[in-house]
Amino acid sequence: MSILLKHAKILLRDENDYEVLEDAYLGVEGRYIDHIGTEKPVKRYDEEKDYTDKLLMPGLIDAHSHIPMVFLRGIADGLPLDKWLNERVFPIEAKLTAEQIRVSSYYAILELLASGVTSFTDMYFFPEETAQAIKDSGIKANLNKYILCFDPNQTIEESMIGPSIEFFDKYNDTCDGRLKVDFSIHAEYTNQPHIVNAYSEECKKHDAIMHIHLSESRSEVEKCIEKYKQTPVEWFESLGTFENPTCAAHVVWPMKDDLKILKKHDVSVMHNPSSNLMIGSGFAPVREMLDLGINVGLGTDGTASNNNLNMLEEMHLAAIVHNGYHLDATNIKSSQVIDMATRNGAKLQGRSDTGSLEVGKCADIIALDLNKIHLYPVFEYPSILTKSAQGSDVCMTMVDGKILYENGQYLTLDKEKIVQDFKTAVKDFYG
Amino acid sequence: MSILLKHAKILLRDENDYEVLEDAYLGVEGRYIDHIGTEKPVKRYDEEKDYTDKLLMPGLIDAHSHIPMVFLRGIADGLPLDKWLNERVFPIEAKLTAEQIRVSSYYAILELLASGVTSFTDMYFFPEETAQAIKDSGIKANLNKYILCFDPNQTIEESMIGPSIEFFDKYNDTCDGRLKVDFSIHAEYTNQPHIVNAYSEECKKHDAIMHIHLSESRSEVEKCIEKYKQTPVEWFESLGTFENPTCAAHVVWPMKDDLKILKKHDVSVMHNPSSNLMIGSGFAPVREMLDLGINVGLGTDGTASNNNLNMLEEMHLAAIVHNGYHLDATNIKSSQVIDMATRNGAKLQGRSDTGSLEVGKCADIIALDLNKIHLYPVFEYPSILTKSAQGSDVCMTMVDGKILYENGQYLTLDKEKIVQDFKTAVKDFYG
Numbered sequence: 001m002s003i004l005l006k007h008a009k010i011l012l013r014d015e016n017d018y019e020v021l022e023d024a025y026l027g028v029e030g031r032y033i034d035h036i037g038t039e040k041p042v043k044r045y046d047e048e049k050d051y052t053d054k055l056l057m058p059g060l061i062d063a064h065s066h067i068p069m070v071f072l073r074g075i076a077d078g079l080p081l082d083k084w085l086n087e088r089v090f091p092i093e094a095k096l097t098a099e100q101i102r103v104s105s106y107y108a109i110l111e112l113l114a115s116g117v118t119s120f121t122d123m124y125f126f127p128e129e130t131a132q133a134i135k136d137s138g139i140k141a142n143l144n145k146y147i148l149c150f151d152p153n154q155t156i157e158e159s160m161i162g163p164s165i166e167f168f169d170k171y172n173d174t175c176d177g178r179l180k181v182d183f184s185i186h187a188e189y190t191n192q193p194h195i196v197n198a199y200s201e202e203c204k205k206h207d208a209i210m211h212i213h214l215s216e217s218r219s220e221v222e223k224c225i226e227k228y229k230q231t232p233v234e235w236f237e238s239l240g241t242f243e244n245p246t247c248a249a250h251v252v253w254p255m256k257d258d259l260k261i262l263k264k265h266d267v268s269v270m271h272n273p274s275s276n277l278m279i280g281s282g283f284a285p286v287r288e289m290l291d292l293g294i295n296v297g298l299g300t301d302g303t304a305s306n307n308n309l310n311m312l313e314e315m316h317l318a319a320i321v322h323n324g325y326h327l328d329a330t331n332i333k334s335s336q337v338i339d340m341a342t343r344n345g346a347k348l349q350g351r352s353d354t355g356s357l358e359v360g361k362c363a364d365i366i367a368l369d370l371n372k373i374h375l376y377p378v379f380e381y382p383s384i385l386t387k388s389a390q391g392s393d394v395c396m397t398m399v400d401g402k403i404l405y406e407n408g409q410y411l412t413l414d415k416e417k418i419v420q421d422f423k424t425a426v427k428d429f430y431g
Numbered sequence: 432m433s434i435l436l437k438h439a440k441i442l443l444r445d446e447n448d449y450e451v452l453e454d455a456y457l458g459v460e461g462r463y464i465d466h467i468g469t470e471k472p473v474k475r476y477d478e479e480k481d482y483t484d485k486l487l488m489p490g491l492i493d494a495h496s497h498i499p500m501v502f503l504r505g506i507a508d509g510l511p512l513d514k515w516l517n518e519r520v521f522p523i524e525a526k527l528t529a530e531q532i533r534v535s536s537y538y539a540i541l542e543l544l545a546s547g548v549t550s551f552t553d554m555y556f557f558p559e560e561t562a563q564a565i566k567d568s569g570i571k572a573n574l575n576k577y578i579l580c581f582d583p584n585q586t587i588e589e590s591m592i593g594p595s596i597e598f599f600d601k602y603n604d605t606c607d608g609r610l611k612v613d614f615s616i617h618a619e620y621t622n623q624p625h626i627v628n629a630y631s632e633e634c635k636k637h638d639a640i641m642h643i644h645l646s647e648s649r650s651e652v653e654k655c656i657e658k659y660k661q662t663p664v665e666w667f668e669s670l671g672t673f674e675n676p677t678c679a680a681h682v683v684w685p686m687k688d689d690l691k692i693l694k695k696h697d698v699s700v701m702h703n704p705s706s707n708l709m710i711g712s713g714f715a716p717v718r719e720m721l722d723l724g725i726n727v728g729l730g731t732d733g734t735a736s737n738n739n740l741n742m743l744e745e746m747h748l749a750a751i752v753h754n755g756y757h758l759d760a761t762n763i764k765s766s767q768v769i770d771m772a773t774r775n776g777a778k779l780q781g782r783s784d785t786g787s788l789e790v791g792k793c794a795d796i797i798a799l800d801l802n803k804i805h806l807y808p809v810f811e812y813p814s815i816l817t818k819s820a821q822g823s824d825v826c827m828t829m830v831d832g833k834i835l836y837e838n839g840q841y842l843t844l845d846k847e848k849i850v851q852d853f854k855t856a857v858k859d860f861y862g
Contacts, residue, residue, distance in 0.1 A: 073807070077814035080760045111804045218758065277755030278818065280762065307818040308805040316744070321752060324708030327649065329511050331711065373542045373850070374739040374822075376504070377857045383508030387709065387738040391805075392823035419804070426808045 001046055001401065002029045008051035009370070010036060011058070011381060013343070013356055017335050020381050026056055028363040031176075031400040036359055053371045054395065055381070057338075058356050059118025059364040060311040061345025064211075064249040064270035064299030066124045067108035067309065068101045071426065074307035081217060081279050089304055093125075100425050101126035105133035107422040110415060111309045113139060113405040115391030116366040118398070121247070121270070121299070121349055123184055123211060127167060135175050138404045138412045140364070142349045143171065144184035144211055147199055149192045159195045165202060172208070178400065180209075180350065185241065187213040188224055188232040193239055200240040209350050210241055214248035217281050221253045233258035242267055247348040249299065252276055252284045259285070259292055268295040268348035271340065273317035275301035283325045286318065287332060297345040298337070310391040315341050319386035334382035367396035432477055432832065433460045439482035440801070441467060442489070442812060444774070444787055448766050451812050457487055459794040462607075462831040467790055484802045485826065486812070488769075489787050490549025490795040491742040492776025495642075495680040495701035495730030497555045498539035498740065499532045502857065505738040512648060512710050520735055524556075531856050532557035536564035538853040541846060542740045544570060544836040546822030547797040549829070552678070552701070552730070552780055554615055554642060558598060566606050569835045569843045571795070573780045574602065575615035575642055578630055580623045590626045596633060603639070609831065611640075611781065616672065618644035619655055619663040624670055631671040640781050641672055645679035648712050652684045664689035673698055678779040680730065683707055683715045690716070690723055699726040699779035702771065704748035706732035714756045717749065718763060728776040729768070741822040746772050750817035765813035798827035 005028075010021040027035030027045060035041045076088035101124065112120060119140035122130060127143040134141045145167035147160040164183065172181035183203040185196055203210050215221050215232045224232045233254060236242060242265035249270040254262070262269065271284055289296050298318055300309045319337045323329050346355025354362040368385075370376070372393055378384045397405040404412050436459075441452040458466030458476060466472045507519035532555070543551060550571035553561060558574040565572045576598035578591040595614065603612035614634040616622055634641050646652050646663045655663045664685060667673060673696035680701040685693070693700065702715055720727050729749055731740045750768045754760050777786025785793040799816075801807070803824055809815045828836040835843050 071808075073810075074814040074818060075810050077811055077818070078761055078764055084760065107804065114804060274751065274818075277751040278760065280754045280758045280760040282755055282758055303819075307814065310805065310821070313747070317748075320705065320708040321755070323711045324713055324752070325756070327711045327713055329515065329709065329711040330509055333509055373538065373545060374741065376850075376854065377502075377861070379504075379506050380508055383505040383738065387505060387508070387705075388734075390741070390821055390823055392821055419807075423807065430808070 002027065003401070004041070004045035004048045005051045005056060006040070006048055008367070009055045010357060011055060012036070018338060018382050020055070026357070026365070028401045031362055033357060033359050033361055033363050036357060051367060053369070054367040055370055056357065056365055056367050057385070058342040058354070059366050059397065059399065060116045060341050061297065061349065061355065062112065062117045062120035062299050062309065062311055063247070063297030063345040063348055064272055064301060065120055065122050065309065066302035067112070067120065067122050068104035068124050068130065069302030069304050070108045070111065070309070071096065071100055071104040073303040075304055077307070081281070084279055084305070098126045098129050100429060102129035102132065103418070103421045103425045105130040106137070106413065106418045108309060109133055109137045109139055110410065110413065110418060113137070113397045113410065114394065115310045115312060116394035116397055117309070117311055118364040118366065119345070119349060119351065119354070121182070121211060123186070131171050131179060134179050136412065138178070138399050138402055140178045140351070140399055142180045142182050142209070142211070144182040146184035146186045146211070147195060148186045148190050149195045150190065152192050154192065154195065156195065156198050161195065161199050161202060164199070165206065168206060168208060176400070182209040182211045183244070184211040187220070188235050189220055196236070196241060197239040200244060203244040208244065210244040210246040212236065212241065212246065212248050214251050215253045215258070216250035218253050221255060231255045231258055233261050237261055237265065245350065247297070249301070250276065250281065250284065252282045254285065259288060259294065263292045263294050268297060268344070270297045270299045270348065271318060272299050272301040273314055273321055275305040277317070277321065279305045283322065286322055287326065290336060295344050295347050296340050297348045298340040311341055312389055312391040312393070315386045334380070334386045337386045338382055363398055363401040365398045366394055368393045369395040433458065434832070435472070435476035435479045436482045436487060437471070437479055439798070440486045441788060442486060443467070449769060449813050451486070457788070457796070459832045462793055464788065464790050464792055464794050467788060482798060484800070485798045486801055487788065487796055487798050488816070489773040489785070490797050490828065490830065491547045491772050492728065492780065492786065493543065493548045493551035493730050493740065493742055494678070494728030494776040494779055495703055495732060496551055496553050496740065497733035498543070498551065498553050499535035499555050499561065500733030500735050501539045501542065501740070502527065502531055502535040504734040506735055508738070512712070515710055515736070529557045529560050531860060533560035533563065534849070534852045534856045536561040537568070537844065537849045539740060540564055540568045540570055541841065541844065541849060544568070544828045544841065545825065546741045546743060547825035547828055548740070548742055549795040549797065550776070550780060550782065550785070552613070552642060554617070562602050562610060565610050567843065569609070569830050569833055571609045571782070571830055573611045573613050573640065573642070575613040577615035577617045577642070578626060579617045579621050580626045581621065583623050585623060585626065587626065587629050592626065592630050592633060595630070596637070599637060599639060607831070613640040613642045614675070615642040618651070619666050620651055627667070627672060628670040631675060634675040639675065641675040641677040643667065643672065643677065643679050645682050646684045646689070647681035649684050652686060662686045662689055664692050668692055668696065676781065678728070680732070681707065681712065681715065683713045685716065690720060690725065694723045694725050697726070699728060699775070701728045701730045701779065702749060703730050703732040704745055704752055706736040708748070708752065710736045714753065717753055718757065721767060726775050726778050727771050728779045729771040742772055743820055743822040743824070746817045765811070765817045768817045769813055794829055794832040796829045797825055799824045800826040
């Protein structure tokens with residue numbers, strides 16, 4: 001199957017910045033982009049589509065989420081973090097079954113595809129259910145079965161390491177590579193050192209990526225220092241976790257030399273502005289990270305601390321809130337935010353074959369309908385994409401050369417049934 | 432003309448919080464709401480419309496903007512404030528003609544109506560052009576012809592006071608009260624004390640509202656203290672400005688007793704989170720203002736520092752950024768944000784007959800289409816409205832009982848022509 005998108009505006013990136021090719025052609029052969037240019041290719045494509053007044057850009061990568069939490073969307077609004085977690089989120093999560101995670105996964109993918117997400121990195125329980133939704137939908141994802149251990153006397157055999165590796169062995173690099181499996185440690189404060197150490201070694205043996213929560217709140221960091229005389233960053237480093245390609249969510253409160261440690265080990269950070277703001281975690285030092293050369297991706301986090309899965313919204317926040325915090329309109333550049341939402345996310349997912357529009361790369365592409373009142377005039381596309389565009393401006397989402405979403409329609413998923421099943425499950429659960 | 436909206440969810444506010452009436456009826460007779468309840472009224476309406484799965488709420492009030500700046504949308508992205516203003520915005524504004532303001536005003540109103548704005552307070556030049564667009568579109572607005580004076584020797588006669596009052600006399604309380612005219616002083620740093628003093632007295636004589644920019648950036652406040660040994664708040668107070676019902680935009684940097692002074696004079700504040708963040712002004716102490724009992728509205732500011740006119744986006748920001756800044760998930764309540772975007776805005780516009788859905792109030796109503804993936808489940812409407820909803824979820828905008836926008840269609844404006852005229856003007860100007 002091949003397809004040619006004609007008369008499009010195409011967002012390209014050279015070494016320094018983004019530029020837009022006007023009235024251009026993008027050809028897709030099978031899973032890959034095989035042509036980008038202002039000349040119409042000589043080759044015949046199976047299908048040709050007119051993309052006048054549409055902007056093609058790399059698919060967005062939601063670098064850190066808990067997508068089945070759509071089942072808990074906005075459930076703990078206006079609560080402080082400890083009550084949010086302990087009184088609302090945890091008690092509900094303790095009751096969730098595989099079936100609820102299944103319907104929630106499909107439902108969340110409807111939301112992701114409609115707002116231009118082509119790949120996401122997730123951390124939640126019953127990942128086998130989410131895996132099935134990935135298979136059926138055609139989206140890409142990095143999943144994991146994360147480890148959690150509150151008992152200091154738990155043995156390696158009793159730990160969740162076994163099931164985590166089992167999940168890795170069964171699902172990694174399936175669905176034609178669309179589904180990858182990472183290793184994952186929930187967080188320092190939900191784990192024991194000996195388990196983390198053993199698991200980190202296993203990760204190395206399996207040549208896998210490690211996904212963790214890191215230094216999200218000030219109290220998390222303070223308690224860790226009190227308990228271990230180490231920051232969470234130092235703690236993970238000392239346990240060998242960072243000897244794996246690691247991606248760390250949040251990192252709002254790095255202390256002392258923490259960022260240098262992350263840079264030394266090439267740890268990627270997943271920035272989650274909505275969540276960090278809504279539940280009062282604070283402002284991650286994103287500019288400092290970027291200046292140090294740390295790879296920073298962008299994620300929505302779960303919908304109990306957001307309350308949606310809208311990456312355009314995260315881009316908007318990332319593009320403006322740090323400017324306000326540092327009283328500096330130049331703190332974060334629009335182009336850096338687009339990097340975070342695309343190529344940086346691809347890198348931390350271990351997907352070198354996507355994240356930008358280039359011949360030879362996977363055709364993970366979205367289109368934005370520029371025929372919107374709020375998208376004119378355009379002086380610089382990165383500015384408009386981060387500060388004017390909306391999730392609802394996405395009119396096409398393509399993964400591996402296959403259109404999954406187009407003008408409100410889903411081509412691989414039965415929206416009506418998914419919505420119905422989800423609503424039924426929500427009503428059954430909450431009454 | 433009368434209309435009955437049936438089977439709607441209706442967002443009501445009692446003294447303490449918002450609640451939603453399910454499967455309810457809202458009747459409109461002429462300009463006013465004449466029925467709200469779960470019982471179908473006995474009275475026959477000219478038209479009945481089914482609003483199943485739609486939420487009716489008060490129209491949003493954009494309490495501070497410069498709407499013709501859509502002509503400069505995103506033009507100075509990533510520049511520090513002084514360069515933003517002096518090198519990009521001011522040189523372009525110096526060249527703008529009445530014709531460009533005219534086409535820009537109509538164009539901006541398309542954007543406002545589509546995202547649920549029923550009334551706005553504006554400050555820009557050639558307000559006569561914007562007035563015409565208000566007349567034709569059916570939207571409500573408070574305009575002004577603001578004063579500006581850089582010459583300390585300017586006399587009252589030479590000043591802009593005359594033209595400002597002339598504009599007031601000609602346009603105030605026209606278009607059946609939809610168009611109101613305020614007095615307006617651009618800012619402390621763009622004016623002279625003797626002019627401000629004389630103008631403030633005129634405002635009092637005319638029983639008008641005063642609209643000003645106030646303490647937006649730290650340097651503005653520091654320079655004022657250096658020059659006058661007064662904060663901008665103290666300066667305006669000493670010149671008699673606050674003896675009028677005053678609404679002040681931004682107020683990011685109140686010092687010492689400034690907030691108490693504002694409270695003492697019942698000055699309203701217009702909060703502009705997008706703008707304050709994007710151009711690095713900082714975080715207005717909104718919680719402190721609300722705790723003091725100051726009336727705080729919400730506004731988009733102009734699209735050169737935003738870059739759109741999307742009040743749902745401002746609501747989202749207002750609902751989360753202060754939580755992040757103060758490391759407190761309870762800093763700003765979702766319901767407070769809805770107040771800011773509706774009733775508080777109505778109050779500062781001097782419109783006691785709108786801002787909430789109540790029998791007897793003006794039928795300034797918007798509907799949100801709840802049949803969206805990202806708007807389910809709903810545990811609390813204020814949470815979903817501030818943290819999940821998008822401008823594009825607005826499916827109907829009614830002002831004074833007249834539907835102006837419905838499902839992408841404009842009922843009073845010729846969208847095609849307005850867009851075409853605007854694009855032609857932009858191309859002619861920028862080349």
